[in-house]
Structure formats: structure tokens, C-alpha cells
Amino acid sequence: MAKKYDIQEIVAGCCKQQAKYQRAFVDQYSDLLYAICIRYMRDRSFAKDLLQECLMRVLKNIEKFDAELGSFEGWISTITIRQCLKKIDKKKIHVIPLEPSQEMDYSFNPTVLDTINTKVLIDIINTLPDGYREVFNMAVIDGFSHEEIGRQMGIKEASSRSRLSRAKAMLREKITELQNQESWVNTA
Amino acid sequence: MGKYSLEEYLKGRIRGHREDIDTDELWKALDLEPKKKKPWWILGAVLLLLATCIGVQQYPTKSRNYSQIENSIEKKSDIEQKNNIGQHKESQKTSETTSLEPLKKVEKIAENTTSQSSNNSLEQAQNTNKKATKPAVITEESVGNYPVRHEQVKSKLEELATDKVYKPALTNEKKSGEGVVGKPSTLINQAAYNPIKIAWLTSLLNVFNIDQRSIKMQEATETIKHENPPSDKQNPWSIAGVGGLYYVDRELNLTNDNLAEHFGIRNRTETSLESIMLGVNIRYEINDHWYIKSGLEFQSINERFNVQITNDSTFFKDNEPIILLVEETGDTIIQDIGLAEFLNSRTEIWEHYNNHRFINVPLSLGFKSSKNAWSFFAEASPLISYYQGFHGRMINLDGDATTRNPAYFNNKWGLGLRLNLGVSYQLKQWNVFVAPSAQQYLFSVSQDGFGIDQNYRMIGGNIGLRYKLN
Numbered sequence: 001m002a003k004k005y006d007i008q009e010i011v012a013g014c015c016k017q018q019a020k021y022q023r024a025f026v027d028q029y030s031d032l033l034y035a036i037c038i039r040y041m042r043d044r045s046f047a048k049d050l051l052q053e054c055l056m057r058v059l060k061n062i063e064k065f066d067a068e069l070g071s072f073e074g075w076i077s078t079i080t081i082r083q084c085l086k087k088i089d090k091k092k093i094h095v096i097p098l099e100p101s102q103e104m105d106y107s108f109n110p111t112v113l114d115t116i117n118t119k120v121l122i123d124i125i126n127t128l129p130d131g132y133r134e135v136f137n138m139a140v141i142d143g144f145s146h147e148e149i150g151r152q153m154g155i156k157e158a159s160s161r162s163r164l165s166r167a168k169a170m171l172r173e174k175i176t177e178l179q180n181q182e183s184w185v186n187t188a
Numbered sequence: 189m190g191k192y193s194l195e196e197y198l199k200g201r202i203r204g205h206r207e208d209i210d211t212d213e214l215w216k217a218l219d220l221e222p223k224k225k226k227p228w229w230i231l232g233a234v235l236l237l238l239a240t241c242i243g244v245q246q247y248p249t250k251s252r253n254y255s256q257i258e259n260s261i262e263k264k265s266d267i268e269q270k271n272n273i274g275q276h277k278e279s280q281k282t283s284e285t286t287s288l289e290p291l292k293k294v295e296k297i298a299e300n301t302t303s304q305s306s307n308n309s310l311e312q313a314q315n316t317n318k319k320a321t322k323p324a325v326i327t328e329e330s331v332g333n334y335p336v337r338h339e340q341v342k343s344k345l346e347e348l349a350t351d352k353v354y355k356p357a358l359t360n361e362k363k364s365g366e367g368v369v370g371k372p373s374t375l376i377n378q379a380a381y382n383p384i385k386i387a388w389l390t391s392l393l394n395v396f397n398i399d400q401r402s403i404k405m406q407e408a409t410e411t412i413k414h415e416n417p418p419s420d421k422q423n424p425w426s427i428a429g430v431g432g433l434y435y436v437d438r439e440l441n442l443t444n445d446n447l448a449e450h451f452g453i454r455n456r457t458e459t460s461l462e463s464i465m466l467g468v469n470i471r472y473e474i475n476d477h478w479y480i481k482s483g484l485e486f487q488s489i490n491e492r493f494n495v496q497i498t499n500d501s502t503f504f505k506d507n508e509p510i511i512l513l514v515e516e517t518g519d520t521i522i523q524d525i526g527l528a529e530f531l532n533s534r535t536e537i538w539e540h541y542n543n544h545r546f547i548n549v550p551l552s553l554g555f556k557s558s559k560n561a562w563s564f565f566a567e568a569s570p571l572i573s574y575y576q577g578f579h580g581r582m583i584n585l586d587g588d589a590t591t592r593n594p595a596y597f598n599n600k601w602g603l604g605l606r607l608n609l610g611v612s613y614q615l616k617q618w619n620v621f622v623a624p625s626a627q628q629y630l631f632s633v634s635q636d637g638f639g640i641d642q643n644y645r646m647i648g649g650n651i652g653l654r655y656k657l658n
Contacts, residue, residue: 026215031206118205140195141202156504158526
């Protein structure tokens with residue numbers, strides 16, 4: 001079992017390009033960043049490739065991290081998300097304008113969702129179409145504002161809102177479908 | 189069953205979620221900056237090795253030549269002895285004896301003068317020679333038989349015989365046995381090491397008026413001074429600069445079926461071109477036919493990458509909103525739901541030239557056969573190779589053009605093999621050579637576990653210039 005280091009130690013060691021701390025950073029944070037890459041890239045092999053680029057980017061820019069401005073995890077997550085968006089932007093993405101959905105009250109049973117493995121929940125989100133999945137991830141999971149999403153993705157703020165709205169509706173439909181299937185409860 | 193916000197719930201579950209990943213593999217794949225400094229360190233070590241070899245080659249030349257001369261004298265003396273007892277054969281005139289012609293003169297003069305002055309002592313010496321089977325040469329004792337027996341001359345000769353400068357001659361004392369020739373630290377041997385010494389000795393003899401013998405000795409010494417010293421065996425070391433041009437055959441092997449599409453794209457978009465090689469080497473000739481060689485080479489394998497990428501992006505136009513018309517209970521509702529997105533598709537077609545770089549240390553064994561100035565040679569060269577990675581652009585797993593990715597290609601060590609057949613032409617110290625060559629790297633340049641093995645073999649030729657060290 002590799003020794004766990006404080007974040008201050010890791011940052012200081014990585015700033016001096018000490019291999020021990022660079023390795024500790026990879027050991028302690030790769031899984032977190034890999035999960036983010038999977039959420040945005042959908043495909044695990046692509047996510048793995050991208051993860052390497054993200055780790056390199058973090059290690060090369062680690063001296064720019066300022067603990068007073070936010071947490072280290074938040075900082076590396078943001079770098080990873082930006083790298084993902086950059087990569088997605090280069091890919092062929094055909095955003096199909098979909099019909100808007102009406103905001104409505106939605107009830108669900110959290111005890112049923114609790115039985116689902118987190119990986120399965122991520123797979124459900126990954127079924128959202130390109131363009132919608134990213135907005136949903138950024139707005140709902142990663143807490144970006146629509147203004148920030150618009151800037152990062154190169155779309156209008158209004159478009160971000162409409163995509164989020166549609167993504168939520170699609171997700172609810174999927175979850176409702178699953179809730180209606182008895183076998184689904186035992187998939188965890 | 190209560191009412192919860194699904195979004196909040198998902199955020200709580202998914203944010204901060206971690207996915208297992210093999211960090212050992214990931215760490216190996218990362219290309220961190222400090223690792224790139226290795227080639228310079230290796231280059232420095234090889235240059236140091238090269239400098240040491242040249243230094244060693246320069247230093248021991250004299251001492252080796254001295255011992256060669258000494259051995260030649262011994263052989264020559266053997267011939268002289270055989271001549272004295274009537275067993276001399278013409279066939280025994282080797283190249284070594286001819287190279288010692290001036291010394292032979294001195295020795296003959298010494299013998300003649302000895303026989304003239306003291307036949308008794310010569311007979312005595314010859315008798316002793318027969319017993320010891322050693323040459324009849326001038327020693328302290330034979331000098332002691334000269335008519336002029338001056339103590340000072342004798343003491344000077346003794347001093348010479350024990351002079352540390354002539355250490356190689358003194359070492360023979362142990363194996364020489366007893367008798368007149370029991371001390372081969374003779375005048376002749378000493379003269380062989382330093383013509384100036386013999387000149388000094390001659391002048392010393394003149395000072396003490398050692399009749400005609402000293403004049404003859406002086407003449408012989410003059411001959412020594414004016415003729416070239418005995419020719420040595422040729423220096424076995426030589427250095428060369430070499431350049432090579434090869435036709436490259438690249439082989440891609442798919443080892444992971446998931447990369448079949450990527451494999452197909454790369455086969456379509458990448459073409460191997462030529463390889464160039466530049467290097468220096470140092471050669472040591474073991475004998476007239478066999479030699480060994482090593483050095484340092486840089487090799488670049490060039491490729492062409494034909495790219496065709498379609499990039500699609502979306503954009504908005506102001507004043508072009510999506511307006512949805514919904515008919516509900518007979519009424520028409522017009523709803524503005526945002527700006528319309530337009531798809532912009534752009535196709536790029538271009539070419540890029542890539543290369544894979546290697547630093548090689550060849551360890552060659554060669555055979556040559558010479559006729560006049562021409563030599564034909566064959567060499568087998570295992571190569572210790574340091575692959576410096578891929579430089580350029582290629583298609584990545586996303587189908588985009590990308591630069592170097594350590595997950596695909598990274599620095600690594602490996603082995604190679606090269607076979608040369610060539611011809612060379614000697615121009616004094618210089619030697620120009622041309623050698624058709626076949627080479628293969630015995631390792632895949634792509635990263636282990638990447639899924640596509642990439643191997644190279646090539647055929648071409650080397651041309652170079654060799655300088656024989658003095």
C-alpha cells in the first residue's frame with residue numbers, strides 16, 4: 001500500500017519535479033480524474049488517453065495552484081473538464097436541436113436509486129446525446145453556471161439552459177422507465 | 189415516498205466518484221520532463237569512452253615498439269649465431285631482420301673488432317655461446333677483452349647495463365642463463381633503444397682512443413642515425429566518419445482488435461520514407477583480416493502523414509431564434525426557445541513529415557581481405573539502440589491529428605542488427621569505403637501494450653572516410 005501524502009506535500013514536491021510526489025499525485029488522484037473523463041468522454045479507452053494528458057497538464061502547471069482560491073480537487077477537476085471539452089470540441093458533434101420540455105414536478109424514490117451502482121448511474125447519464133450530456137454534467141454534477149458553460153463550450157447561455165432542460169427531461173424518462181422495471185432494482 | 193430533487197440526488201452520488209485505474213501503467217506512460225535528459229548523459233559517456241580509447245592508443249606506442257625491437261634483436265642474434273656455426277639459411281631472412289639492418293652492421297663491426305683483437309677471447313665466447321645457445325654480442329666482458337682496457341669505459345658500460353631506462357633489456361637477464369651472453373643488457377640492445385646513446389658511447393670510446401674499431405663503430409652509428417628507425421608494426425587503431433541512406437520497410441501488427449479502425453486509418457494515412465544515419469566509430473585491427481569496431485550513431489526514420497480531418501462545430505446567428513409553434517386546445521402558442529444552432533463542417537487536407545529517432549552504439553566484428561589498395565570487407569554489427577520517440581503528428585484514437593503521445597511512443601532501449609558488405613580503397617593514411625547494408629530493429633518502437641506493434645527493417649548503403657592513426 002503506497003503511503004498517503006498531504007496535499008501540501010504533494011504540491012510542494014511536484015513543484016520541485018520530485019518523482020516521488022509526482023507518483024503520489026498520480027496514485028491519489030487518477031481515479032477521481034478518470035471518473036470525470038468517463039463522464040464527459042463516454043468511452044473508457046478515450047477517457048484513459050485523455051487522463052494522461054490531463055495529468056501531464058496538471059503536473060506542468062501545478063505551481064499555479066493557489067490554495068486560497070479553492071480546493072486542489074476542485075482545481076484539478078476544472079482542468080480535467082476543460083481538457084475534456086477541448087477534446088470534445090475537436091470531435092464530430094452533431095447537436096440535434098430537440099423539442100424543449102416543460103419544467104414539471106418530478107417525484108422519485110431515492111431508496112430505489114440507492115440500490116443502483118454509481119457506475120450504472122453514470123452509464124445512464126452517458127446515454128444522453130452529445131452536447132446535452134456535457135451541459136448536464138457541467139451544470140448539475142460539477143456546478144458550473146450557464147454563463148460559464150456557455151463560455152467553455154462556445155454556446156449561448158440560453159442554449160445551455162435549453163439543453164439542460166432537455167437533458168433533465170430525457171434523464172427523468174430513462175429513470176422512470178427503470179423504476180417501472182422490477183428487475184432494475186436488483187442491478188446493483 | 190417523498191419528493192426529492194433528482195439533480196441534487198445525482199450530484200450527491202456522482203460528484204467525487206472515483207473509478208479504479210491501474211496507476212502503475214499510467215505512471216509508466218507519463219512522459220515527465222526530467223526523463224528527456226538521458227540521451228545527453230549517454231552521449232557524454234560515449235564521448236568520454238572515445239577520448240579514453242584515443243588516449244590509450246597514443247600513450248603505449250613507444251613501449252610496445254621497444255619490446256618489438258628487442259625481440260627482433262634476439263632473433264637476429266640467433267641468425268648470427270647460426271651463421272657462425274655454418275647453419276645459416278637464406279630463408280631465415282625475415283622482414284624483421286631486414287628492418288634491423290643498421291644494428292646488424294654495428295654487431296658485425298663489433299664481432300670483427302673483437303676477433304681481430306682477441307681470437308682467444310672470441311673462441312672462448314663462441315664456446316660459451318654454443319652451451320648457452322645465445323648470440324655472440326658485445327658485452328661488458330667482450331669489451332673488457334679489447335686491447336685498451338680502461339676502467340672508466342668499463343664502469344660506464346656497467347652503468348649503462350643497469351640503467352633503468354633499459355629496463356626491458358634487463359628483464360631478459362633472468363632467462364638468459366650464465367656465460368658471456370648471460371647478460372643481454374648489451375651494447376647492441378641498448379643502442380637499439382636510443383641512437384643518441386650509441387653516439388655518446390662511440391664518442392666515449394674515441395676519447396679513450398680505442399683504435400680503428402671505434403671509427404668503424406662510429407660509421408655504423410652514423411648509419412643508424414641517418415637511416416630510418418626500424419619500421420614498426422602498423423597502428424591497429426583507426427577512426428571513421430560514416431553516413432548512411434536506407435529504404436525503410438515498416439511493419440504494423442495489430443495486437444488489440446479494439447484498435448482495428450485506428451490500425452486501418454494509420455495504414456492508410458502513414459507512409460514510411462527513407463532513413464538517414466550519421467556516425468563516428470573507432471576500429472581496432474586484431475590481425476590482417478579480423479577487426480572489431482564501435483562508435484556512436486544517430487539514425488532518423490522519416491515518414492509522411494497524409495491527413496484528412498473533418499471538424500464539425502456549431503455556431504449561432506443572432507436574430508435567428510428557434511420558434512416553436514404549439515397548438516393547444518385550438519390556440520396557437522408561439523414560444524421562443526433560444527437561438528438556432530448551425531452546423532459548420534470544415535475538412536482539412538494536408539501533409540506532415542514525421543520521424544522516429546534512434547541513438548545507436550554498434551558493436552561490430554568484421555573480416556577484410558586486401559589486394560593492393562583495395563579491401564573487401566564484411567561486418568556483423570549488433571546495435572544497442574536508444575529510441576528517442578516519435579516526432580511529428582499522427583492520428584490518435586479519437587481520429588484527430590495529435591502530436592507526440594507517450595502512450596503510443598516513448599523513449600526506450602532495444603537491440604538491432606546490421607550486416608554490411610563493402611569495399612574500401614586505401615589512400616595513404618586515409619581510406620574511403622562504401623558498404624551496402626541491411627538493418628533491422630529487433631523491438632517494437634510503440635509502447636508495450638499499446639495494441640499496435642511497429643517494427644522497422646531497412647536496406648541501403650553506408651559511405652565513409654577512415655583515418656588510420658599513427
